[in-house]
Amino acid sequence: MNEDQIKKDEFYMRKALVEARLAAEANEIPIGAVIVCNDRIISRAHNLTETLHDVTAHAEMQAITSAADMLGGKYLCDCTLYVTVEPCTMCAGAIGWAQISRVVYGAPDEKRGYTKIAPKALHPKATVTAGVIEDECREIMQNFFMKVR
Amino acid sequence: MNEDQIKKDEFYMRKALVEARLAAEANEIPIGAVIVCNDRIISRAHNLTETLHDVTAHAEMQAITSAADMLGGKYLCDCTLYVTVEPCTMCAGAIGWAQISRVVYGAPDEKRGYTKIAPKALHPKATVTAGVIEDECREIMQNFFMKVR
Numbered sequence: 001m002n003e004d005q006i007k008k009d010e011f012y013m014r015k016a017l018v019e020a021r022l023a024a025e026a027n028e029i030p031i032g033a034v035i036v037c038n039d040r041i042i043s044r045a046h047n048l049t050e051t052l053h054d055v056t057a058h059a060e061m062q063a064i065t066s067a068a069d070m071l072g073g074k075y076l077c078d079c080t081l082y083v084t085v086e087p088c089t090m091c092a093g094a095i096g097w098a099q100i101s102r103v104v105y106g107a108p109d110e111k112r113g114y115t116k117i118a119p120k121a122l123h124p125k126a127t128v129t130a131g132v133i134e135d136e137c138r139e140i141m142q143n144f145f146m147k148v149r
Numbered sequence: 150m151n152e153d154q155i156k157k158d159e160f161y162m163r164k165a166l167v168e169a170r171l172a173a174e175a176n177e178i179p180i181g182a183v184i185v186c187n188d189r190i191i192s193r194a195h196n197l198t199e200t201l202h203d204v205t206a207h208a209e210m211q212a213i214t215s216a217a218d219m220l221g222g223k224y225l226c227d228c229t230l231y232v233t234v235e236p237c238t239m240c241a242g243a244i245g246w247a248q249i250s251r252v253v254y255g256a257p258d259e260k261r262g263y264t265k266i267a268p269k270a271l272h273p274k275a276t277v278t279a280g281v282i283e284d285e286c287r288e289i290m291q292n293f294f295m296k297v298r
Contacts, residue, residue: 053223054214055246057204065203074202089270090246093239097204118267121238
């Protein structure tokens, strides 16, 4: 990957981290996501499962719904999803349905991540970049779970 | 399974089929779902992906969100989800997060069904019954796709 792309990825992952921090402040598992289309952020979201009493309110799900609403169509073919933690099976399924072409995530999720449970959930042509600002993405999760447990 | 349970399953699957027909009338892929808790339907939903321009608006997802709202908590441990077609990866992931203890579906989905793509997505203790009023559940799908293609 060229240096420009690496810088861009870090830039957008920092925006997803801002969302993750908003989640932490609301006592939500701190995961944030942004969706980028043509170098523009078209949606931002963070996990709201506790606030909404809704297991489907993951950052990625809300970001997808909001991006589709913004674009006026349900497919997000030319979009990149940035998310601080590896998507779960549910979110990977949604990413697949939306035909998102690129997924960039920070920290892996060994237990619930899609790569273990549903490795073929994304669109077959989608590309994935893992480990962007991984330490910070993991740390905010670890701090959260240390605090609540 | 005893005869009472078989009758109950058919009864609730017919309610899910009513939802599927509402979807067909709205030119949506005709899939319907209901969630049952203590022999009471606590949510009903049908696919609305076209109407809402939202890939996440599957019948099951909406039924889960609505049931959790109704119960005032995000877990649906003692609930049964009836859905006319085998859930996809996304929905199976959501069913897993919600800890739904029993899933009953009508027609299998050979291409997008979770049993092929994410067979471990549901809660490990969840039980699954497939093939309830299968022919009718499949027929309404086939009729829909014959009409639109």
